Amino acid sequence: MGTAGDILRRLGPKASVQKVIQKFESTFEAVDTKETILRKFHASQQLDSESIAGYTSRVDEIYTQAIKLGGIQMGDEDSLKSVVYQGLKKEMKQRAAYKFDIISDYDKFKIELRKIEQEMKTEKPEQKKCNAAVNIEERKQTDMEEVKSLLGKLNSRIDILEKERIQLKEELRQNAQQLTYQQYAGQHQPLRYNFNPGGKNNFNRGGGNNLNRGGGGRSDVSYRGQGRGNLRYQLRRPVAYRTFTPTCYRCNEKGHMQNECPKV
Structure with missing residues (x-):
């Protein structure tokens, strides 16, 4: 979008006033619809750093655009005064409430708003x-x-x-x-078997007790039983008088045969 000076330069010195206005309107005029301009009008709010003069001038401009688009009728200053009052800052609105009720003329109401603004500055x-x-x-x-x-x-x-x-x-x-x-x-520790061809063959648990076979010597192995102590278990070859004892079929006692039963 060019500036106003650029537009005039392009039109040239022989351009008519009507042509210049037409160019300005097509370049800078608002393109709001009736609905959008009415929403903008009724949502007007005074900014924190905005004076009463600046705020009312801005609302007046939106009001004029709304009239052109047919959203508001010409001369409806009651709506304009109401919108300006509703959009005031909180403190200003509280102080201007009485003036809003008693003054019907919009321009006079703006004068009272400027007076209140001046009092607040002092x-x-x-x-x-x-x-x-x-x-x-x-x-x-x-x-x-x-x-x-x-x-x-x-x-x-x-x-x-x-x-x-x-x-x-x-x-x-x-x-x-x-x-x-x-x-x-x-x-x-696990058992380890040491085989000696000409001597003793040993089962060792961590280098401890031995199970010895061969050489005619005594053979034994360490056995860990109940409790914390160690029991010595001796290996013996079974003999006849321990493995077989005769039983008498007459008296049912062991130690003799039936033909040698002393009770007959």
């Missing part, structure tokens, strides 16, 4: 009090943010300590299991 002590309240509120907000930040750091530190505690507990548990396994493995 009330500097009250303005300072408002600033002090704002500063106190900002300081409270800053203190609250610092407290939240400190609590966040404390929570993070607590989480780290909790993780370290769980990790240490797990390491202690694993070390205890490893120590128990080592003790168990030391007490339950």
Whole structure:
């Protein structure tokens, strides 16, 4: 979009006024519809840094556009005054409520609004009090943010300590299991068989007791039984008088045959 000077330069010095106006309208005129301009009109609000003169001029311009588009009838200043009043800043609106009720003329109502605006500018002590309240509120907000930040750091530190505690507990548990396994493995070493062709053949449990065969010597092996002590088990070859004892079929007693029964 070019500026107004660029448009005039392109039209040239011989362009008519009607042609210039037509170009300006096609380039800069608002393209709002009746519905959009009415929504904009009724939603008008005074900005924080906007004066009464600037605010009312802006609303008047929207009002004029709405009339051109057929959204508002010419001379409907009651609607214009109502929209201007409803869009005032809160404090200004409170002070202008009485003037809005008693003054029907729109231009006179604008004059009263400018008077109220001037009175508010001269009330500097009250303005300072408002600033002090704002500063106190900002300081409270800053203190609250610092407290939240400190609590966040404390929570993070607590989480780290909790993780370290769980990790240490797990390491202690694993070390205890490893120590128990080592003790168990030391007490339950497997048997090892040593074969000597010309001498004794030994079963050794960790270099301890032996099971010896051959050489005519005594053979034994260590046996871990109930409790914590060790029992010595001796290997013996079975003999006849232990493995076979005769039983008498007459008296059913052992130690003799029926033909030698003393009860006959």
